[in-house]
Amino acid sequence: MILFTSILVSATWCSTKSKIDKGHLIGDWAPSPEENVDFTISKDNIKYFEDDYLYTYKIKQNTFSLIDSGHLIANYEIILLTKDSLVWKTEEENVFRLIKRE
Amino acid sequence: MAVYKNDTLIEQSIYGSSRLGLMTASSKPGYRTLGGKKYELSNHLGNVLAVVTDNIHLDQDSTWGSVVNMTDYYPFGLAMDGRSVQDSSYRYGFNGKEGDSNGEWGVQSHYDYGARIYSPQVGRWLSVDPLASEFPAWSAYTFVFNNPLRFVDPTGMAPDDIIIEHTLTKTLTRVKTDDPTDTWVRDGVTTETGLSKAQTEGRVGMMTYGGSEWKSNEVNILYGQGADKSKVSNYTVSVLTNAMNESGNSSIQVNSTLRTPEDQARIMSDLVNANGMAHTKKLYGSHGDMVLDKYPDKPAMVNQINTIGPSKVSIHLGDPSKINVVDVSPWRGNITNPRNFANKIGIFKGVKVLSPWNSNDRAINVEIPQLQK
Numbered sequence: 001m002i003l004f005t006s007i008l009v010s011a012t013w014c015s016t017k018s019k020i021d022k023g024h025l026i027g028d029w030a031p032s033p034e035e036n037v038d039f040t041i042s043k044d045n046i047k048y049f050e051d052d053y054l055y056t057y058k059i060k061q062n063t064f065s066l067i068d069s070g071h072l073i074a075n076y077e078i079i080l081l082t083k084d085s086l087v088w089k090t091e092e093e094n095v096f097r098l099i100k101r102e
Numbered sequence: 103m104a105v106y107k108n109d110t111l112i113e114q115s116i117y118g119s120s121r122l123g124l125m126t127a128s129s130k131p132g133y134r135t136l137g138g139k140k141y142e143l144s145n146h147l148g149n150v151l152a153v154v155t156d157n158i159h160l161d162q163d164s165t166w167g168s169v170v171n172m173t174d175y176y177p178f179g180l181a182m183d184g185r186s187v188q189d190s191s192y193r194y195g196f197n198g199k200e201g202d203s204n205g206e207w208g209v210q211s212h213y214d215y216g217a218r219i220y221s222p223q224v225g226r227w228l229s230v231d232p233l234a235s236e237f238p239a240w241s242a243y244t245f246v247f248n249n250p251l252r253f254v255d256p257t258g259m260a261p262d263d264i265i266i267e268h269t270l271t272k273t274l275t276r277v278k279t280d281d282p283t284d285t286w287v288r289d290g291v292t293t294e295t296g297l298s299k300a301q302t303e304g305r306v307g308m309m310t311y312g313g314s315e316w317k318s319n320e321v322n323i324l325y326g327q328g329a330d331k332s333k334v335s336n337y338t339v340s341v342l343t344n345a346m347n348e349s350g351n352s353s354i355q356v357n358s359t360l361r362t363p364e365d366q367a368r369i370m371s372d373l374v375n376a377n378g379m380a381h382t383k384k385l386y387g388s389h390g391d392m393v394l395d396k397y398p399d400k401p402a403m404v405n406q407i408n409t410i411g412p413s414k415v416s417i418h419l420g421d422p423s424k425i426n427v428v429d430v431s432p433w434r435g436n437i438t439n440p441r442n443f444a445n446k447i448g449i450f451k452g453v454k455v456l457s458p459w460n461s462n463d464r465a466i467n468v469e470i471p472q473l474q475k
Contacts, residue, residue, distance in 0.1 A: 035387040036387045066458060090459055
């Protein structure tokens with residue numbers, strides 16, 4: 001019984017713990033190798049392509065929040081993040097796959 | 103476009119930007135047969151009011167043509183008795199659609215709109231709307247919202263507003279900018295531009311037509327540093343104003359507008375100067391890299407952009423006479439309901455919207471095709 005409870009608690013803890021490695025997010029992200037990058041993520045900021053302005057972001061569990069001057073603009077649900085690919089879902093349930101530009 | 107009988111051409115449509123008429127006479131080399139070409143005279147709804155032929159009569163001091171068909175219509179398309187002269191060989195009529203007076207629908211003309219057959223006798227479609235789920239407030243048989251003087255239905259699928267597509271409210275709106283002048287948008291169409299503030303003061307709040315049917319208000323369209331107001335047409339202002347009225351937003355800020363190839367070459371050169379060629383090439387796709395190969399020769403970069411196709415180099419590029427692209431800030435400019443604004447502007451015909459809620463865009467990116475004369 002104790003073993004079963006331990007497994008249950010561990011499984012619950014694992015499922016709620018953030019799986020996002022923020023280091024993997026840092027880089028230039030593009031929809032495909034042929035297209036312009038959409039944005040560049042650095043440690044604290046996100047910079048959109050051909051736009052001088054810097055936006056900030058927050059990550060809580062699997063949610064990436066885009067912020068401009070303290071105002072929440074939008075949330076993206078991160079479905080998959082590896083060192084070279086990112087799949088996330090917009091608030092209107094559109095899923096986008098992005099590739100890190102090397 | 104053409105009708106053949108036993109391998110012989112017996113009828114051919116005459117087209118300009120739309121159908122102008124029909125040619126039914128057979129031609130003989132070296133001769134011109136008059137009377138075989140018939141030209142439509144239509145009104146704003148496309149209703150064929152008269153048909154004249156090319157059989158022109160010339161006299162010493164006068165010239166006159168032959169009218170072979172003349173029709174006045176009731177609002178829902180029925181030809182008026184006593185005010186119609188019909189040449190049975192000309193079959194286009196109400197809304198410019200093809201009538202069928204001898205087919206399975208009986209002796210009275212019914213009109214073929216493509217997706218559906220319309221009966222002007224009852225002012226209803228004879229089958230349900232394939233897009234009925236998009237108009238839940240209306241019967242699936244209702245013709246053009248029961249308003250055939252303003253709406254047309256080119257394909258039988260959905261009504262189009264002949265004034266401006268999908269305009270729902272009747273408003274008189276003062277569009278305030280940081281200019282010394284204001285613009286008025288009446289019922290979805292820009293009517294007056296360049297009026298001084300003093301001229302427009304006091305007009306807000308007045309009712310102009312039909313009392314309760316109209317409302318008047320004012321909106322603010324602000325322009326950020328990256329926006330060039332000269333690249334925003336009156337039509338685009340009308341569409342933005344309509345969407346603001348529909349979505350309950352009285353103020354927006356346009357952060358960027360369409361770029362010319364010259365603007366793009368300058369921006370790309372600035373990026374190279376700031377970050378170096380290798381890093382800049384890393385950020386651009388293959389088409390952008392082809393432009394960067396011409397750096398620092400800006401005229402060559404512009405030529406390359408035009409050769410590749412401007413929109414392939416950047417989504418911000420295009421011809422402002424054909425399309426306007428504006429980025430509306432999702433929170434700057436005192437916009438109160440940005441998501442509703444994005445939803446409402448997206449229902450205008452031809453308008454494409456990307457937003458932070460449906461894409462990877464940071465702003466509400468709106469592409470508005472321009473009305474072509």
